[in-house]
């Protein structure tokens with residue numbers, strides 16, 4: 001009997017330890033919600049070669065040339081059929097390859113469907129690295145991301161082409177440039193520039209929902225994100241169209257506006273912390289409330305303090 005109890009414990013203990021470390025309930029809830037709620041992707045035409053699909057997860061970019069299609073991000077595996085139905089309303093050409101702007105599930109979960117079909121996936125090297133393990137996302141800015149663990153990707157759904165700093169891909173007469181500017185939304189972000197079309201897919205390095213989420217658990221940096229927005233401005237001219245990670249098509253001035261707002265918040269937080277001000281005193285010194293939500297502004301201030309403590 002004693003031996004039986006010991007062997008039972010040996011079995012149970014690792015299961016408990018494993019389930020605590022890799023609690024996928026939040027991820028599974030999200031997937032179920034996406035399955036329940038997303039019935040179509042809205043098709044937004046940008047020009048003859050370019051579309052944006054808006055549905056579950058981040059904005060999906062669609063580039064079409066004479067023979068083939070390139071997707072930028074691919075939403076969720078569980079609604080691949082819905083994504084494909086929208087794509088097939090635009091074109092019947094095959095998908096040549098897929099670019100992941102970063103490793104987060106709402107942008108790259110579709111890898112789990114498209115990878116096993118043999119469609120090559122391209123990403124920054126750190127995005128691939130993050131996909132190879134279960135990843136607990138930073139929960140300090142938006143409370144609904146607390147305790148969110150994203151499961152690792154299997155081999156078939158991992159990117160097959162990666163790069164370190166910049167990569168150029170030629171597709172027909174289009175030149176596609178992928179830039180990584182270091183730590184920003186994560187440590188594996190790609191800003192994807194379609195030079196001839198003058199269209200940039202930014203991934204979550206630029207978003208329109210208010211205070212941008214920054215994944216401090218996975219190499220992200222608020223200071224780095226502000227720096228990236230400065231680099232992004234330099235890649236734009238007055239005619240550039242930006243596909244943000246989330247939200248409406250944007251222009252250079254929208255990038256400038258977000259950069260200035262975040263920079264003001266960052267500088268006032270650094271100075272406020274040095275002066276020994278409280279979080280709410282620092283918050284009061286910052287006029288802008290991007291989401292109209294003071295609690296997120298306070299979380300941002302605390303997250304900047306956390307980032308500074310790590311440097």
Ligand SMILES: [Zn+2]
Pocket residue numbers: 102104107185204
């Ligand atoms: Zn993201």
